[in-house]
Amino acid sequence: AQKITQTQPGMFVQEKEAVTLDCTYDTSDPSYGLFWYKQPSSGEMIFLIYQGSYDQQNATEGRYSLNFQKARKSANLVISASQLGDSAMYFCAMRDYDQTGANNLFFGTGTRLTVIP
Amino acid sequence: EADIYQTPRYLVIGTGKKITLECSQTMGHDKMYWYQQDPGMELHLIHYSYGVNSTEKGDLSSESTVSRIRTEHFPLTLESARPSHTSQYLCASSGLQVNTEAFFGQGTRLTVV
Numbered sequence: 001a002q003k004i005t006q007t008q009p010g011m012f013v014q015e016k017e018a019v020t021l022d023c024t025y026d027t028s029d030p031s032y033g034l035f036w037y038k039q040p041s042s043g044e045m046i047f048l049i050y051q052g053s054y055d056q057q058n059a060t061e062g063r064y065s066l067n068f069q070k071a072r073k074s075a076n077l078v079i080s081a082s083q084l085g086d087s088a089m090y091f092c093a094m095r096d097y098d099q100t101g102a103n104n105l106f107f108g109t110g111t112r113l114t115v116i117p
Numbered sequence: 118e119a120d121i122y123q124t125p126r127y128l129v130i131g132t133g134k135k136i137t138l139e140c141s142q143t144m145g146h147d148k149m150y151w152y153q154q155d156p157g158m159e160l161h162l163i164h165y166s167y168g169v170n171s172t173e174k175g176d177l178s179s180e181s182t183v184s185r186i187r188t189e190h191f192p193l194t195l196e197s198a199r200p201s202h203t204s205q206y207l208c209a210s211s212g213l214q215v216n217t218e219a220f221f222g223q224g225t226r227l228t229v230v
Contacts, residue, residue, distance in 0.1 A: 043205060091159070
């Protein structure tokens with residue numbers, strides 16, 4: 001079963017507007033971590049923000065915030081005041097413990113964000 | 118800034134050649150990973166390691182092999198490259214706990230002709 005689901009293959013946003021990128025996850029493990037990464041056209045993966053399963057508050061890092069709804073198993077990324085440099089692929093990822101005890105990082109299929117001037 | 122390095126960044130090589138993609142990190146991380154990614158697609162885990170002398174296969178079957186003789190070094194080897202191996206290969210490292218993020222190298226774009 002897919003652990004991470006990103007249902008938006010592509011999104012467009014006007015410069016200076018806010019945008020929400022959706023992510024839902026599937027795990028039965030009470031302890032897990034959720035991550036968002038940005039991948040520009042150059043190919044590197046840039047860590048943006050982290051949310052722990054036991055965190056009471058939504059994570060924020062500058063213009064990035066994570067809308068964590070644990071009961072719905074969703075971890076949407078909100079980018080405020082979009083900039084042209086935000087145009088990139090965005091990946092949601094999760095670490096949890098599987099049956100073997102491994103806690104690897106698994107990724108969704110990504111959302112390509114395009115910021116329009 | 119992450120201290121994890123991959124070489125080469127780009128590699129074009131003929132079918133049947135043996136290649137090794139290098140990955141080194143200076144953060145002292147125990148956990149290291151190799152992911153394979155086709156352009157614009159998701160990342161697939163092909164290998165990971167918990168530390169020295171530990172190597173495990175990931176979810177995506179791969180003909181590549183890895184080794185972990187030193188904590189900081191996690192090279193990936195293809196004994197006989199084929200066009201189907203053309204892809205981007207991303208190396209990453211992290212702490213062992215679920216609440217630690219992974220840091221990625223810049224990737225190696227491999228083309229087998």
